Amino acid sequence: MKRVLVTGGCGFIGSNFIRLFLSKAPAAQLVNFDKLTYAGNKENLKDIEGDNRYSFIQADISDPKAAASAMQGCDLLVHFAAESHVDRSILDAADFLRTNITGTQTLLEAAHACGVKRFVHISTDEVYGSLAEGAAKEGDPMSPNSPYAASKASAEHFVRAHHVTYGLPAVIVRGTNNFGPYQFPEKFIPLMITNAMANEPLPVYGDGKYVREWIHVEDFCEAILLAAERGTIGETYNAGSGEYRENMDVIATILKMTGRPPTLVRHVTDRLGHDRRYAVNSAKLRSLGWAPKKRFDQSLEETIQWYKKSTAWWQPLKARVITSRT
Ligand code: NAD
DSSP: OOEEEEETTTSHHHHHHHHHHHHHOTTOEEEEEEOOOTTOOGGGGGGGTTOTTEEEEEOOTTOHHHHHHHHTTOSEEEEOOSOOOHHHHHHOOHHHIIIIIIIHHHHHHHHHHHTOSEEEEEEEGGGGOOOSSSOBOTTSOOOOOSHHHHHHHHHHHHHHHHHHHHOOOEEEEEEOEEESTTOOTTSHHHHHHHHHHTTOOEEEETTSOOEEEEEEHHHHHHHHHHHHHHOOTTOEEEEOOSOEEEHHHHHHHHHHHHTOOGGGEEEEOOOTTOOOBOOBOOHHHHTTTOOOOOOHHHHHHHHHHHHHHTHHHHGGGGGGOOOOOO
8 A cells, every 4th residue: 555645735736636646546545744834724625634544744844753753654755845935935034944945855864764765846947047938948957036946946956966865766846836726815816816806906016027837736736646656766847837827917817707897906016036937848747648637717717716615715814924015
């Protein structure tokens, strides 16, 4: 029987991944290891709490004892746990270093000591930095610009170093901007949806012409599953949708779909060091058989519907939202 450890499983992508994994692996035992920071929410997995294949440990990935104990007998580790919000990293990067770098290094040491068979590290297209044109390939240089991106690039270097130095069987997956159900409402798409629903201003950084490659969380989780099963040890895989949108276009669509007026848009002082454009080339992962299934506009409509019916989930979280959008 496969024993799987997921870190950060109470967050947005981790919770979607756990739901998908359990639906596809009836014989697996899955342990969710999460500190429950402001972004961690047990409500995200309420529907599977009673599943006897699932268990939960509340702990910090930078605690070596907790990491080693959770990893005993673990076949597969999927490492999502991170401080994930760029705005917060600009205000104070200390937790980003502690969790994203030291925490990852702690897990790597425990994985090596416990003989974990596969370590799947979740990373981001933000490690490439801003691209004026084209799409980044896995071998392109990293050029992280925000403290968040710098901490994720650093974590990747430690994963690679553990693979090269100790032979740790690691695979890295770099995802583009995710959206979908259970995303904390300080992130761009749920912030705009929930503000629009509440008839509150939609704060847009600068001119709003920032381009992101939007991938639905289910497609990203499928990409991670495939990389876990068929990815080559020591390799890195980009996972992007090919659906590029300027922020202002996303906002215009959200306003249209929620029936709110364009007068709700507020241009605010730009984010410091704001990356203009991200784009990745995902041919390497696609050659293994993965392809995103969900189209952006249709999935955005579904996501809006999910937030409309899930006000009891997101309304209490709005009080925890931090932004440098002023
Ligand atoms: P999230 O902020 O929604 O969730 C993070 C989870 O990690 C939370 O449940 C939190 O409690 C947990 N956590 C934080 N610090 C911890 C610690 N020290 N010990 C144990 N648990 C801890 O993040 P997300 O958006 O789901 O992102 C998950 C991963 O995917 C991150 O590594 C992120 O860098 C990466 N990623 C995210 C996106 C995106 O668009 N959201 C895109 C590409 C990659």
